[in-house]
Amino acid sequence: MSRIGVYVCHCGENIAGAVDVEEVRKYAETLPGVVVARDYLFMCSDPGQELIKQDIRDGLVDRVVVAACTPRTHEPIFRKAVENGGLNKYFFEMANIRDQDSWPHWHDREGATAKAKKLVASAVAKVALLEPLEDRYVDVTRSSLVIGGGVAGMFAALDLANMGYKVYLVEKNPSIGGNMAKLDKTFPTNDCSACILTPIMVQVGTHPNIELLTYSEVESVEGSIGNFKVKVRKKQTYVDWDRCTGCGDCVEACPARVPNEFNEGMDKRKAIYIEFPQAVPKRAVLDIEHCINCAKRAIGTEPRIHSKTGEPILAPCEKACKTGACDRSKPYNPDGEIMELSVGTIIVATGYKVMDKTPFKEYSPQSPNVITAMQLERILSATGPTEGELRRPSDGEKPRTIVFISCVGSRDKNHHTYCSKVCCMYMLKEARLIKEKYPNINIYIFFIDVRTAGKDFEEYYNYCRGLGIKMIRGRVGAVDELAGDRLRVRAYDVDLGVPVELEADLVVLATAIEPAPGLEELGRKLGITCGSEGFMKELHTKLYPVETPVKGIYIAGCAQGPKDIPESVSQARAASSAAAVPLAMGRVLVEPLISEVDQEKCSGCGICVPLCPYLAISMVEYREKPLSRINEALCAGCGVCAAACPSGAITLHGYTSAQIHAQIEALTAGIGGGANV
C-alpha cells in the first residue's frame, strides 16, 4: 500500500478566496492511501517545498499529490522537489484546483470546494497507480532555423550564428530586411532606418554560420526539440542566382510593369525585379505571373532563329544580361526546389503586415490622397516613389494641410479589437518629420488616446506638440472627396465639445498591424495555435514570453503581437538565447511519458502508423509478422496511438488505462446510473 501525502496550496487568495482549503485538506485525509494532508499559503515557495521534502525524508510518504495551480508552469517545480526529497520524480500528481476550479467558480464557494475535493480524489486515485519512470535524453542537432528575415529574425539569426551555431534563415521575399527596410526614419531617435538596418543585412548576408534562404517558405516541420526535420521550398526565381550579380540590366530592359509591393503599390516595378536597391542578397527575381514572354521566349523553350541573321531571338532581359543568369532556355521547375534541413531549435519571426485602406469606406479609400501610414513612409523615404519629396499622389502637389487618423482598424470590433501599439508613435514621427522640414504645413492628428508608453516616447510626444502639431481627441467620422482633389474631414472635438471639420490635401490612415499572411498555416505546420487575433501565443506572458507550447520552438517580434523595433529586437535576442540553450547543452531531457507497444497484444493492423504526428511509428517484421514499433527518440507522448489502438496494445506511460480509469472513477464517485456519462 502506498503512503500518499496531499499538499493543498492556498495560492495566496487565488485558491483560498474561492475554496475552503481546510475542508479540502480534511477530506484528503480520509482518502484511501493518504497518510498526511497539509496546506500552506504558497506551496511552491521554498518553505512549501520543504514540507514535501521533509515528509519524504521522514519516510512518511512515498507518493505526492499537490493540489494547486497549473502543471503547465508548476509541475516541473514539484517534480524536482519530490526528486530532491529522495523519490522517483514521477511519483507525483498535480490537481489543478486554481485554473480549473477557483478561477472559473470564483463566486460559488460551496461548489468550488466540492469540485476541489473531486479533483484531489482523482489525483490521489491516479498517484497510487503510478510507476517509477526514468528520464531519457536525446542528442541535439546543433543548428537552428529562423523563419522570417525582418529585424527580429535577423538579430535572432546573428546572435545564434555569433555563438557558433549554424543558422538557416528563411525569408519569403527575395531580400531580407522586412518591413523595417520600408521605413524612412525610426522613433524615438529618428535614426534613418536604412542606415541602421542595411549594415545588419550585410552582416547577416556574409556571416559564415548563416545560410540565407530567401524567396523560400517552410513547407513542413516534423520531429521535436533537438531534432526537427524541416522542408523548405525555395521558390523558383527563374534567374540563375549563381550567375546573377544584381547589376539590374535585366530590370532596365524588361517592359512589363507591375504594382511595386515595396513602395506599397504607389509605383510600378518590372516583372523581372530586384526587390529594392539595398536588397540582400542583391539578386533579380522573375515574377512569372506577370512576365509577358517577350519574343515568345517562354521559360524552358529554345529560342527561335532569326531568318535573316541566323541569330537566336532573345527576350530583352536575357539579351541585357551579361552573365547568362537570365537564360530562358533552362528547364526551370515552377515548383522550385525542396531543401531538407535538420535543426535543433526553431525561431518564428514572421513579422506583420499593415492593413489596407480599402475596408474603410467612411474615409474615401478610393481617393488617391487617402493613404496608409506605410504609404506615407514610402513617400518620405529617399528610396521611395518620390525619392523623399513630399508630394500627394493625385497630382504631385505638396500638401498644405495633412490629417492623420489613428486607430484605423485597431480597437475596432469590426476589424481588430487590440491596440496596434506603434501607431501613435509612428504618426507623431511622420508628422514631426514633415513639420520639421516644412513648418508651414498644417498637421492635425485625430486620436482616441495618445499611447506613448516607452522609454523616451513621452518626451517625443511633447516635442511634437511643441512643434505645433495639432492634436484633436475624437475619431474622424467621415472623409469626403471635394473638388480640386481636396478632402473634407469631419470629426467631433471631445475637448472642445463641438463638431469640427476641415479641408485637407492628404489624409493618412494609421491602419492596424496584422499578423503576416499565412501565419496561421505556418502555426499548423509547427503545432502552434494562434490566438483569436491571429498572432502566435507565447507559452506564458510574463515568465516564458519567447517560448511556445511546442518545446524547441520560440517566437520573436510581431509574430507574437504588435510591437516596435526596440521591443522586437529585445525579444529576438531573448529568443535566440532561449533557442541556444538546448544547442549548448547538446542533449535535451525528454520526459519518459511516451508510448510503448506490447508486442504480444499488437495485431499488426498498422492503424497507428499514419496517425502519429511525429512519424515515430513504423512496422517491423517480428516472427514473420508485421508489428508496430515506436521510436523513443521521436515519440512526443501525445497519446494519439494509444487512444486509437483497437487491441489495447499501446501504453502511454504516465497515462495508463488503469490510471485514467481510476481518475474517472474517483471523479464520478457517488454519481449513479451513468446519468452523467
Add this chain to the structure above:
Amino acid sequence: MSSAQAASLVINLTDSEPGFADEIKELGGEELLECIQCAKCAAACPMVLAGFSFFNKRIIQAILLGLREVLLDDSSIWACQSCNRCTEVCPREVNPFEIIQAMRRVAVREFALPTMSIEGLKSLYDTGHAVYLAGAGNTRAKVGLPEKPPSTVAYPEALKELQAIMRKTALADLGIIPMNGFGVADTCEV
C-alpha cells in the same frame, strides 16, 4: 433644431489661424503647447461650476486649434476670477491663468471687451484699484481702520507711478480709456 442651426455649430478648422498659438505665447502664454488636455485645471475652476462655456481647458484647446473668432465671440474669458487654482494644480506647468490673461490681451487689442472691463480699467488708472468703493471711508473708520487704505489711495505718488506704467502699456496705444490727468478721483464707483 433646424439644419442651418446645426451647421452653425460645426467649427470649420479650415478657417482657423495657424499662427494664433504663437501670438498667445508671445502675449504671456509661453507654456501653451505643454497642455495635453488632461482637464485637471477644469476640475479646479469655478468658471466651470458657474456654467461658462469657455474655461481654462477649452480656452486652451480653442487656442491650439487657432479659433480666434470663436473665443472673441464669447465673453467667458472675462469671467475668470484670477483665483489661480488652475496654475497651482496643473501637472504640466502650463499656467492656464496666464493663458487666459494672454487671451484677454488679444481681446483687448481687438476691442472685444465688455463694458464692465472698461470701467474696471478706468478705475485702475484713476484710483489704482480695479474695484474701488469711494464711499467706504466711513465704514472703515467705524471698525477702526484709517479712512484711506494704505495703497495708491493714500499715496498719490504711488498712483502716479502706476499711471506712468499704464501709459507705457498697450492700453495707451489702444485708447480704450482716457489717460489724462493725475490724482485720485472722488467717485469711481463701479
